[in-house]
Amino acid sequence: MEELVTEIKQLVQFKETTDIGDIVLIVAKEPRMLVYALVKNISRDTNRKAEWWHLDLVFLSIPPQTMTWTLRTEQMTGKEIFTMGGNERFVQAVDIEYFKHQSTDKLKKKVTQKPFLKRVK
Secondary structure (H helix, E strand, O other), X not given: OHHXXXXXXXXXXXXXXXXXXXXXXXXXXXXXXXXXXXEEEEEEOOOOXXXXXXXXXXXXXXXXXXXXXXXXXXHHOOOOOEEEOOEEEEEEEEOHHHHHOOOHHHHHHHHHHOOOOOOOO
């Protein structure tokens, strides 16, 4: 999982923080998943002493699905690979502003430099 996340970080510009309205990239090992989600809300889990947060997510899939995940700050900002139900996960907000300012040529070069995912049939 760490190798996959490292490869993805070479292709995607991420933010250091996660806020309401951000698009996050979610990577899961089992079931194998690479999906974007919209952060609809973030609220403190007051039932825990440590800092845990409820992230209300809209998975940008067909059909769109809503889910609430309870994560620590390190988990929702890509600083830590974590497990849910024994399966590894990675979540981090994508820096959309970065892509707005990049030329199409620069993005094409970045994508063609090194393939990170192979299609399995």
